[in-house]
Amino acid sequence: MEYPITFIDREEELQALDWEYRRPAASFVVLYGRRRIGKTALIREFLKDKEAVYFLATEESEDQNRDMLKNLIAGFTGNPLLEGASVKDWTLIFEALAGFETPGKKILVIDEFQYLGKTNPAFPSIMQKIWDTLLLNRDIMLILCGSLISMMESQTLAYTSPLYGRRTAQIKLRQIPFRYYGQFFQGKSREESVKLYALTGGVPRYIELFRSPGDIFGAIRKNILSRTSFLYDEPNFLLLRELGQVGSYFSIIKTIAAGNHKMGDIAASLGLKQTGLTKYLTTLINLDILEREVPVTETQPEKSKRGLYRIKDNFILFWFKFVYPALSYLESGNEAPVMDRIRANFIDGHVSYVYEAICREEFFYLNAPNKSFRYNKIGRWWDKNHEIDMVALDTEGQDILFGECKFRKSKTGINVFLELLEKARKVDWKQGERRERYALFSIGGFTEELIAFAKTREDLLLYQ
Helix, strand or coil: CCCCHHHCCCHHHHHHHHHHHHCCCCEEEEEECCCCCCHHHHHHHHHCCCCEEEEECCCCCHHHHHHHHHHHHHHHHCCHHHHHCCCCCHHHHHHHHHCCCCCCCEEEEEECCHHHHHHCCCHHHHHHHHHHHHHCCCCEEEEEEECCHHHHHHHHHCCCCCCCCCCCEEEECCCCCHHHHHHHCCCCCHHHHHHHHHHHCCCHHHHHHCCCCCCHHHHHHHHHHCCCCHHHHHHHHHHHHHHCCCHHHHHHHHHHHCCCCCHHHHHHHHCCCHHHCHHHHHHHHHCCCEEEECCCCCCCHHHCCCCEEEECCHHHHHHHHHHHHHHHHHHCCCCHHHHHHHHHHHHHHHHHHHHHHHHHHHHHHHCCCCCCCCCCEEEEEECCCCEEEEEEECCCCCEEEEEEEECCCCCECHHHHHHHHHHHCCCCCCCCCCEEEEEEEECCCECHHHHHHHCCCCCEEEEC
């Protein structure tokens, strides 16, 4: 039996909401995250057996939003006078809610809160006054929820926000890690699950689309390349909502997807100066679309000159690699050459890189029961001529682990280990003092020769 999709790996968030509900004081929770991540479904699950008002703000005028909330509060409190009144002051609505007695803690959810601040920039100040004077000392739980990350942070969490310091909890809902994909796709092999993760990236709404039976390329054609699918134009929709314009950001993401990861290379490809890129890259990092990566052994990563920029979101990476460059074909209804390119490059050009990230993510969980060593830092390592998929460090001790990740049908042989040994010697970290271990991940398994060899070495781990 397959689990309800929304609540796999959401136990911690549900527990946090429940704790805030049960605390003997007013609660003020900020819940935010990108679209399609499951925020509203999480709230509905939490509210199932509780006294609550759920208000979905819209991009309509402030008067219209205030009138909608007034009617909801009137219905909740059974106050016909409020429902029939013409209210021009938000305070009167919250006074009616605050004064209404219920057996348990009252809950008010304002979903898409950022639209109220967008319509009226003074609304966070209005909300701050309402919280301080009406709600703070009441048995109430206020949840402000939003899907525009930059606006939610500026309106509720930033030091410059009037609401700064009021929250009792904050939850940034993130993508679901790969280790839960076996619950989404029961009966699928690990290889198939990796491919699906490379497309859906842990976003619940995307996962729902790819749960239907059939081969993965058929699902790509139906759910991404079809002009009737919402995923066809999803990156444009996401960035337009967050940023208001997408041209420069699209150019940067496309350039990175094409293999330009150094700031100098990105700038050169776009014909720009590096100084002109900084604000765009910072914005995309804040939106969890990009990440800046440095070799894991760097001691001052923020000052490192070896930083590389990578696309963090699996679906956006796929879209900019295979869909965006081919929009002219797709717009004319000619999917065939696009599918041919995807079939030819999907594994080596996309899935294999995602698999490396999966291996790094999973390593901590695979080795949690092992008490003989601990690693507190994990990432990639590279220099001008060499690259290692995974290096894990114990920065407080001398342990270091080197790993390679192979997503291919053929079995991985001893030659991969010997190559890893050679590259490991190039890593300048506590040379002469460190205790080395090695890990090989291979979706296609290992040769009998390597399996037998690994049994003779306690420092070599094999994972399939």
